[in-house]
Amino acid sequence: MARSAAQSAPSESIADALLAWYDRHHRELPWRVTPDRQQAGERADPYRVWLSEIMLQQTTVQAVGPFYAKFLALWPTVADLAAADEEDVLKAWAGLGYYSRARNLKRAAEAVVHDHGGAFPPDAAGLRSLPGIGDYTAGAVAAIAFNRAEPVVDGNVERVFTRLFAIETPLPAAKPEIRRLVATEVPDDRPGDFAQATMDLGATICTPRRPSCILCPLRDRCMALRDGDPERFPLKAAKKEKPVRRAAAFVAVDPAGAILLRKRPGTGLLAGMSEVPTSEFTARLDGDTSVDAAPFPAAWTLAGTIKHVFTHFELRLDVYRAELSERPATNIGWWSTRDDISGEALPTVMKKALACAIPDIF
DNA sequence: TATTCGTGGAG
DNA sequence: TCTCCAAGAAT
Numbered sequence: 001m002a003r004s005a006a007q008s009a010p011s012e013s014i015a016d017a018l019l020a021w022y023d024r025h026h027r028e029l030p031w032r033v034t035p036d037r038q039q040a041g042e043r044a045d046p047y048r049v050w051l052s053e054i055m056l057q058q059t060t061v062q063a064v065g066p067f068y069a070k071f072l073a074l075w076p077t078v079a080d081l082a083a084a085d086e087e088d089v090l091k092a093w094a095g096l097g098y099y100s101r102a103r104n105l106k107r108a109a110e111a112v113v114h115d116h117g118g119a120f121p122p123d124a125a126g127l128r129s130l131p132g133i134g135d136y137t138a139g140a141v142a143a144i145a146f147n148r149a150e151p152v153v154d155g156n157v158e159r160v161f162t163r164l165f166a167i168e169t170p171l172p173a174a175k176p177e178i179r180r181l182v183a184t185e186v187p188d189d190r191p192g193d194f195a196q197a198t199m200d201l202g203a204t205i206c207t208p209r210r211p212s213c214i215l216c217p218l219r220d221r222c223m224a225l226r227d228g229d230p231e232r233f234p235l236k237a238a239k240k241e242k243p244v245r246r247a248a249a250f251v252a253v254d255p256a257g258a259i260l261l262r263k264r265p266g267t268g269l270l271a272g273m274s275e276v277p278t279s280e281f282t283a284r285l286d287g288d289t290s291v292d293a294a295p296f297p298a299a300w301t302l303a304g305t306i307k308h309v310f311t312h313f314e315l316r317l318d319v320y321r322a323e324l325s326e327r328p329a330t331n332i333g334w335w336s337t338r339d340d341i342s343g344e345a346l347p348t349v350m351k352k353a354l355a356c357a358i359p360d361i362f
Numbered sequence: 363t364a365t366t367c368g369t370g371g372a373g
Numbered sequence: 374t375c376t377c378c379a380a381g382a383a384t
Contacts, residue, residue, distance in 0.1 A: 056380040063370065063379085097368030100383075135381045154380045172363085199380055208378070209373075212382095269367070283366070310368060348369060 004153045014164075014218065015187040015194050021217035022197035027204070029061065029114055035193060044192070046120040046145040047078045048125075050108075053137045054101055061203075067096050081109040081119060090272055090345040097152035099273055099347070104132030122146045144192035151183040152195035155203025162234035163206060166223035206230075242309070244342030248318045248352075249278045250294050251303070251357035253336055254327050259354065259361075260295070261344060262333030270311070274355060277332065282317050289318050298322035298331055303357040308349040315349065321357040 031052035032256060033044045056066040070092055075081040081089070081257060086106050090116035108130040112120055121127050123146065128138035139150040143263035153161075158171060161178050169177060181272050187194050205212045213225050224230035252260040260272050269282055277295040287293065291300045299318040308315045327335065336344055341354070354361050 031377060035379095058379055058381055059365095059369080060371070060379050069381070095369080097370090098381085100367065104382085132382070136381055140380065152380085157376080195380090203380085271367085308368090310366095312366065 007350065011327070013187070014185045014221070015190075017217045018197040019187070019190055019193055022193055022200060025200070025204070026196065027061075027200055032196065038193075040252075045144045046122075046141065048072070049145040050078075050103075050120060050137075050141050051131075052131055053140050054105055055096065057101060057137070059096065063096065067093070067156060078109050078112050078120070081106065084109075084115040084188070086272075087249060087345065091343055094273065095348055097348075099270060101132055101273045103272060106156075107131040108133065111272065122339050123148060124150045133308065138196060143186075143195045147192060149188050149191040150195075151179050151186055153179050153182055154199060154202075155184060156199040156206070157195075158234055160198055160202045160218075161206065162205045163224035163230045164210075164218060164222050165226060167233065168235060170237050170341070174234065182286075242312060242314050243283075244316060245281050245283070245286055245287045245317050246318070247279045247281035248289045248291070248293050248320060248354045249276050250299065250300065251276050251319060251321045251354060252295070252321050252328075253321065253358070255325060256337070258335040258337045259341060259358075260330070260333055261336045261346075268345050270349075272345075273350075275346045275347075275350045278317070278331045281317070283310075283313050294322075295332055296328045298324060298328070306349075306352045306356050308352060317349070317353055319353045319356040 003128045026034055028034065031048050033042050043089050052064065055068055074088075074092060075084055084106065086103065089102050089106050089226060091097065105257045111130055112118065120141070121129070122139040124141070124142040127133050128135070133141070134154065135247055136154050139152040142148040143152055153175070158175070158178055161167070161181055162174065165181060167174050167177060185194075199214060201216070201218075206217050209231060211223070211230055213219050213230060216222065219225055222230065224233050258275065262277055264270050264273050264275055266272055279289070279293035281287045294300055303319045303321045307319050308317065338361070346354070351362065
């Protein structure tokens with residue numbers, strides 16, 4: 001196998017090398033129209049591209065899979081999603097995390113239908129104005145769904161380019177420099193495939209640990225590899241430690257086995273999601289862990305303590321349970337039956353709390 | 363610029 | 374058990 005061009009100055013562009021690799025080694029993903037299918041005339045559906053990109057924000061392909069399938073089955077078009085109840089969208093999103101994405105998803109769908117005639121804006125600037133779409137997602141949808149030559153920079157691309165150019169500036173300060181470099185390499189021909197190729201390379205070859213440089217189509221021009229330690233990139237600012245927060249959760253069970261739930265506030269942690277009554281456990285405040293924080297007097301017994309790790313703090317939640325002989329006079333929420341409980345908009349931490357109090361509930 | 367937003371898998 | 378971190382956005 002002959003080396004192409006000189007090792008120090010390959011004549012083939014980065015884009016050409018990446019696209020040739022992508023044609024052979026791309027991943028098969030449910031929302032992706034692969035090069036062969038594009039060749040046959042198939043085009044990416046902006047709704048599906050957008051939906052997948054929102055779900056994939058800070059979320060693994062594996063985790064997104066079943067949620068993407070469920071959303072597409074429930075709401076096949078952006079008009080269907082715009083017409084949906086927000087509560088149903090939150091229920092379908094429950095477990096995927098970063099719940100503001102779900103509410104912005106609904107708002108963006110409404111904007112597309114009511115402000116853009118039912119079609120997604122076909123350029124990055126227009127897309128960027130929709131709720132939940134930032135620089136990355138605007139570029140990704142513009143490039144993949146509308147063939148626009150936009151730079152698309154996610155965590156994979158940051159890793160690939162900081163290694164390729166041995167960028168010593170730590171993240172996030174290096175972002176503008178990375179974006180400039182990527183913009184220089186974006187081809188007018190296949191900008192969507194170029195973006196997906198760079199991300200696939202980062203996900204399968206140029207991995208955070210133990211990258212498979214021997215298989216990399218860019219190995220001859222990677223400055224980090226030339227220097228001998230590609231794994232050193234990207235440099236990152238030191239992260240701060242997670243504080244521990246404590247709170248108490250109260251699982252009230254009525255004679256029929258129904259559970260008292262309530263809806264969380266519309267802003268902040270787990271905004272708009274459902275929960276069992278719980279003392280405060282925001283990032284700023286340690287909650288009351290005693291039975292004094294109960295929503296009403298009852299024979300509360302401590303069922304156990306669960307640990308749950310959020311992005312910026314760890315929560316230790318004391319879970320209390322009470323078997324009630326009759327429903328108390330409270331209007332803080334609603335009573336969810338054993339049949340309904342699985343379909344509620346319960347974040348994972350609340351499902352853990354319920355499972356702690358009632359091991360066979362799910 | 364720094365912080366606030368979840369969750370689960372890999373090593 | 375612990376650390377990292379995954380197709381980031383909003384404030």
